[in-house]
Amino acid sequence: MSELLQVTNITAGYGDGPAILDGARLTVEPGKVHCIIGPNGAGKSTLLKAICGMLTIRKGDVVFKGERLNGLRPDQILRKGICFVPQERALFPKMTVRENLRMGGYVLSDTKLRDRRIDEILERFPVLRERADQHAGTMSGGQQQTLAMARTLIVKPDIVMLDEPSLGLAPKVVQEMFDIMKMMSQEGVTVLLVEQNALMGLKNSDWGVVLDLGRTLFEGPAEAVLADPRIQELYLGGRKVA
Amino acid sequence: MTDILQILILGLALGGVIALMGSGLSLVFGVMRIVNLAHPSLIICGAYVSYWAFKLWGLDPIVTLPIAALIMAAIGVLLYRLMFESQAKSARYSEMTVLLTFALAMIVEGFLGAAFTNTQRVTSPDYATDAFFIGSLFIPKGQLYAGCVSLAIIGALTLFLNYSRLGYAIRATTQNREAAELLGVNVNLISMIAFAIGIGLAGAAGSLVSFVFSFFPAKQWEWIAMLMSVVVLGGMGSVLGTVVAALLLSVIAAFVGAWVGATWSTMTFFLALFVILLIRPQGLFGEKPELA
Numbered sequence: 001m002s003e004l005l006q007v008t009n010i011t012a013g014y015g016d017g018p019a020i021l022d023g024a025r026l027t028v029e030p031g032k033v034h035c036i037i038g039p040n041g042a043g044k045s046t047l048l049k050a051i052c053g054m055l056t057i058r059k060g061d062v063v064f065k066g067e068r069l070n071g072l073r074p075d076q077i078l079r080k081g082i083c084f085v086p087q088e089r090a091l092f093p094k095m096t097v098r099e100n101l102r103m104g105g106y107v108l109s110d111t112k113l114r115d116r117r118i119d120e121i122l123e124r125f126p127v128l129r130e131r132a133d134q135h136a137g138t139m140s141g142g143q144q145q146t147l148a149m150a151r152t153l154i155v156k157p158d159i160v161m162l163d164e165p166s167l168g169l170a171p172k173v174v175q176e177m178f179d180i181m182k183m184m185s186q187e188g189v190t191v192l193l194v195e196q197n198a199l200m201g202l203k204n205s206d207w208g209v210v211l212d213l214g215r216t217l218f219e220g221p222a223e224a225v226l227a228d229p230r231i232q233e234l235y236l237g238g239r240k241v242a
Numbered sequence: 243m244t245d246i247l248q249i250l251i252l253g254l255a256l257g258g259v260i261a262l263m264g265s266g267l268s269l270v271f272g273v274m275r276i277v278n279l280a281h282p283s284l285i286i287c288g289a290y291v292s293y294w295a296f297k298l299w300g301l302d303p304i305v306t307l308p309i310a311a312l313i314m315a316a317i318g319v320l321l322y323r324l325m326f327e328s329q330a331k332s333a334r335y336s337e338m339t340v341l342l343t344f345a346l347a348m349i350v351e352g353f354l355g356a357a358f359t360n361t362q363r364v365t366s367p368d369y370a371t372d373a374f375f376i377g378s379l380f381i382p383k384g385q386l387y388a389g390c391v392s393l394a395i396i397g398a399l400t401l402f403l404n405y406s407r408l409g410y411a412i413r414a415t416t417q418n419r420e421a422a423e424l425l426g427v428n429v430n431l432i433s434m435i436a437f438a439i440g441i442g443l444a445g446a447a448g449s450l451v452s453f454v455f456s457f458f459p460a461k462q463w464e465w466i467a468m469l470m471s472v473v474v475l476g477g478m479g480s481v482l483g484t485v486v487a488a489l490l491l492s493v494i495a496a497f498v499g500a501w502v503g504a505t506w507s508t509m510t511f512f513l514a515l516f517v518i519l520l521i522r523p524q525g526l527f528g529e530k531p532e533l534a
Contacts, residue, residue, distance in 0.1 A: 052424065075426040083424075090421030092414050103414050106407075107426035155426075 004030045004190055005051070005082075005159060010060030012050040019058065020046040023215040026192075028159065029207065033181055033191040035222065037198040038211035039234060044194040045087065047211065048161045051192075052084035053077040065158075079107055081158035087167060089148040093137025097128050097147055100136050104151035117154045125150050142173035149180055153189070160184060162193040166200070178204040198235060202226045210234065244378050249496045251381055257492030258389030259450050261485040263465065264472040265396055266443030272416040272479025273436040275336045276326060279343040282465035283350035284441055288314050288448020289365075289457050290358060296365045296452075303365045304391060307449035314445025318438040321346070326437070330430065347462060354459035365452040388450040395446055396485055399439075403481070412436050416479060464508065471515035477528025486526060 005028035013019045021043045028034055036044045049055045051062055053074040062069040069077055074084070092100055101121060105114035122129040127143055128150060136147060145165055152160045162181070166174040181191045181204065195201025202208050208225030210217040212234060218225070225231065267281040291310040292303035325342050329335055364370070369383035403409040414422040415432050423429045451457060472491055476483025491514055499507030518525065 054420075054423075073428070074423045075428050078424065078426045086420065086424065090418060090424055092417040092421065094417055095413065099410070103410060103422070103425050106411065106414075151425075 002030070003027050004065065005192075006061075006063045007047070007051065008061050008063075010047075010050060010062065011058045012046060012055045013058070014046075014055065019214065021050060021214045024050075024060075024211065025216045025219075026209055027207075027219065028190060028192055030158070030190050031185055031188055032206040033185045033204065034193070034207040034209065035201040035205035036192070036194045036209045036211055037201055037225075038217075040196075041213075042211040043214040044211055045163050046214075048084060048163050048192070048194060049086075051077075052082060052161060054084075075107070078155070078157075081155075082161065083152040083155065083157040083159070084161045085148045085152060085163065085165070087163045089144050091136040091144055091148060094135055096133050097136055097139075098122075098132045100147060101128075101151055101154060105154040107155060114154065117156075121150050121153055141169050142176065145169065145173075145177055146180065149177070149184070153184070157189060159190045159192055162191065164194055164196055166195065166197065174200070198231070199226070245500070248379055249500045250493060251379065252385065253493035253496030254489060255381070255385035255389035256454070256496070257489035258392040259385070259447065259454055260468065260472060260492050261488035262392035262395055262443065262450065263447040264469045264476070264484045264488055265399065265481050266440040266447065267469055268473045268476060268479055268481055268484040269399075269412075269443070270437055270440035271473065272481075273412055273440075274326065274330075274339075274433045276339040276437070277336060277343065278440070279340060279466055280346035280350060281343075281440075281444055282462035282469060283347045283354070283459070284314060284317070284444040285448045285451060285465065286354060286457055286459060286462055287317070287350065288445035289363075289452035290354065290448070291445065292449035292452045293363050293365045296367065302367050303449045303452050304387065307391070307446050310449045311442040311446040314448070315438040315442030318441030319434060321441070322434045322437040327430065327434070330433070347466070351459045351462060358459070360458045360460060362456040362458050363452070364456040367453060370453040384453050388454045391450060392447070393485075395443070396481065399443070399481065408432075408435065467515065468508070468511040471511040471518070474515060474523075475518050475525050477525030480525070480527035483525055483527030 007024065007026040009023050009025055010021055011019045012021045024043060024047050026047070036047060038044050046055065050057055053069070053072050053076065057070045064080060064082065069080065092103060095103065098118065101118045102114070105117060108114040122132055125146060128147055131139060131143065136144060139147070149162065149165065165177045169177065181193065185191050193201065202222045202225055205222045207219065208222045209219040210225060210231065217230065263285055267278055270276050270278050288310040291313055292306045295301040295306040296303055325346070326339065329338055332338060369387060372383045374381045374383060403413055411422065411427045411432050415427060415429050419429055472488045473484055475491065476487035491511055495507045495510040498510045
């Protein structure tokens with residue numbers, strides 16, 4: 001197996017606070033959609049934040065393409081090829097859609113290339129093209145999420161990490177977001193997402209990772225994780241089920 | 243009618259200078275959430291640079307403006323590294339900056355007082371006491387020049403913020419610091435640059451202020467209240483808002499000064515601060531505060 005990103009037994013937390021993650025591990029293979037599931041407080045978002053450099057990793061390793069990422073700043077990790085879209089979507093509300101896309105290409109020094117990619121993205125996402133000169137803050141939740149995901153494509157990243165992209169969206173819109181993720185993975189962008197709705201997340205993914213109390217319980221192909229009795233136990237409190 | 247026009251002109255010219263005095267304060271708050279109570283004391287530092295350059299070598303304060311701006315920007319870099327960089331992740335950052343910059347204001351005032359005494363100073367190039375006459379209107383050259391230079395600098399600042407790569411990064415950091423960091427902006431470096439620009443603007447404003455107002459180290463206390471009301475009315479962090487608010491309040495103050503009495507003129511700013519905070523705390527161009 002040729003893994004793209006390997007997270008081994010990391011410990012991390014906020015500031016000097018207690019460790020939220022303790023023994024989290026993860027394997028990311030190129031071109032697939034990976035879904036991290038787990039109950040509230042399992043440390044799902046924390047894991048993404050640790051990978052992208054927003055939190056200090058106290059123990060363990062994050063290795064990307066054979067290179068250790070521990071201790072790098074978020075902007076350095078982005079330049080390596082890992083993009084993170086946090087839960088709040090991280091848009092600039094008072095900038096237009098086009099300006100937001102331009103910020104997405106901030107690390108590109110070739111401005112012509114950046115502008116060409118912005119045009120490509122506007123071409124591919126009509127919903128954004130129609131609103132290119134509108135302030136991002138005035139768009140609907142689904143449109144904002146689309147912008148946040150599309151914006152990552154400007155730097156042509158290897159991995160896009162999404163923290164609960166479905167949060168606060170109508171079911172129909174949620175499916176559109178998963179369709180965009182599928183499209184991204186078909187184009188060779190590896191997706192790593194955190195999803196509160198385990199069933200829906202796994203159904204739309206290739207690989208599942210189950211996190212509880214800061215530890216990785218197990219990971220495997222999405223169908224296998226979905227069928228695993230331990231999932232029932234975790235979510236339904238399950239001896240009744242077993 | 244002529245009276246009204248006359249007061250309006252005087253108000254607008256002064257408003258331009260006040261806008262420049264406030265724009266640095268607004269920028270620094272917008273990008274770094276630093277409430278810089280020391281801003282007026284740093285304006286006074288800039289004023290001394292131009293004052294002494296004129297007094298010793300006869301250099302025009304508008305000519306020495308870039309020098310004052312550069313010196314103050316360099317001091318801004320030092321201050322940022324010394325006082326704010328290590329605090330950037332503190333949860334009570336903004337509150338802490340109020341105390342830190344208050345202390346800084348006292349230190350700067352003490353230092354300036356010891357170096358230059360509390361004598362009132364004013365730079366006196368020829369135009370400072372000269373005026374243009376158009377019919378029965380008179381336009382003081384000093385205020386006109388200072389107002390125009392101020393608005394030109396703010397215009398340049400706006401172009402820079404809206405169209406340059408660095409300007410994009412500064413605006414992005416203002417609107418969403420975490421998002422900017424995730425998109426590859428080195429937010430610490432950007433914060434330092436924005437702070438340096440803000441203090442540089444204080445230096446530039448100081449050069450102009452030096453021939454428009456008389457100044458001495460303790461003058462900062464009057465200015466901090468005036469600038470706070472301008473920045474709050476404009477919507478904390480909005481440079482455009484600061485300009486509009488400065489022109490508006492300054493014109494109102496000019497009318498109050500002419501019709502009610504000169505002593506009431508400065509009161510306009512303080513009263514405005516109270517009224518704004520009661521009625522529209524987010525200011526003209528600011529966002530509504532989010533419910534916690």
